[in-house]
Amino acid sequence: MLLAHPAVLRELVARYESLCTASQELALAPDLKRRLDDVTYTLCVTTGTRHLDQALAAARARLAATTTVASATVATATAAVTAT
DSSP states (O other), rough: OOOHHHHHHHOOOOOOOHHHHHHHHSSSOOHHHHHHHHHHHHHHHHTSSSSSHHHHEEEEEEEHHHHHHHHHHHHHHHHHHOOO
């Protein structure tokens, strides 16, 4: 299965959270509902899931794993530079 780039996942999760916040502050206008439906669908497709809660969990897990790998890479590179 193809995996979405972490930047794409990060942007989708941020957009979803932003739209959720806006929908709580305003009446759910048809345009806002459409955009929320669109980002929900896109999150599901990019994570290979069928439900929003699964999509958000998968996206956040992938982002956490990516952050962990990036941190380990930086630590390894820093240790290598320090050792030389």
